[in-house]
Amino acid sequence: MAGTRMGAGIQECDVTFTKDRQLVCRHAQCDLHSTTNVVAIPELNAKCTVPFRPAANGSEATAKCCTSDFTLTEIKRLCAKMDAYNPNASTPEEYLGGTPAYQTDLYAKTCSPVLTLREFIRLVDNLGLKFTPELKTPEVPMPFPPGSDYTQKKFAQQMIDEFKEAGVKPERVFPQSFLYEDILYWLKAEPRWGKQAVLLDESGDAPGAMPQAIANLQKYAKAGVKIIAPPLPYLVTVKNGKIVPSEYAIAAKKADLKIITWTLERSGWIGDGSGGGYYYTSVANLTNNEGDVYNLLHVLAQDVGVIGVFSDWSATVTYYANCFGLF
Structure with a gap:
């Protein structure tokens, strides 16, 4: 809402999935420990991939909590916050700190729930804005869980399906992913949605990788990426x-x-x-x-x-x- 007041015309939801395969908005699949208060809720902290461990003997405090560790009902118990943590924390409450001075905790003063993709769509649709949902690269092996039928393609399709179910026209949506295969899937399976798909590119980050990143651009264009x-x-x-x-x-x-x-x-x-x-x-x-x-x-x-x-x-x-x- 703050971004909308400041003039944003397209709003982003980074889309990932829960243990019961519901789609929620998080910057990464495994960032709940730094973007919510999960480590301060003992029974939920215990379900994390890596429950909170305090700093001790020169080692930093650690935790790793993923959306796929929890059902949607459990995630709805969490309060969202600025993405930050205190590596020197000795308690879960201390771990929730660490917000850089140039960022703000203004919106963390009340409990803001983690949004589902459906809630995000409804909110942005009511504002009359456009959407750019990012299919986050899973940090757990796919299919999820192992041996199931929930493949990467089904995950990519589910995201598009939720916009369809909400009656949103594809012209208002810019689906995006860092995975080239996701873009190719949308171009083939959902061409009306794929023609505005955004390929996020960080392939030039490694030393010496930029020439190949530049060379890849022609390949992407020939495949239909716009x-x-x-x-x-x-x-x-x-x-x-x-x-x-x-x-x-x-x-x-x-x-x-x-x-x-x-x-x-x-x-x-x-x-x-x-x-x-x-x-x-x-x-x-x-x-x-x-x-x-x-x-x-x-x-x-x-x-x-x-x-x-x-x-x-x-x-x-x-x-x-x-x-x-x-x-």
């Missing part, structure tokens, strides 16, 4: 002291791929000496103050020609889009 979504640093570089489109960005446009990028405002303060961290790695020597966020956004919009920007604080992109008449 939208590619790489992280911010893939799309820009520095030339003659200015931020300019990268080889990746140029190759994507040559392949006639539309581009969405991620994630603006995910970093901490630009001027704290970090240069913005991961999301600014390709232009770090030109980013040293908060206004440089807009310098980057300007190049992405005007020179790279992105059609959208994932953002953790959508007011920044909204302000820019209004100033330059992009709505």
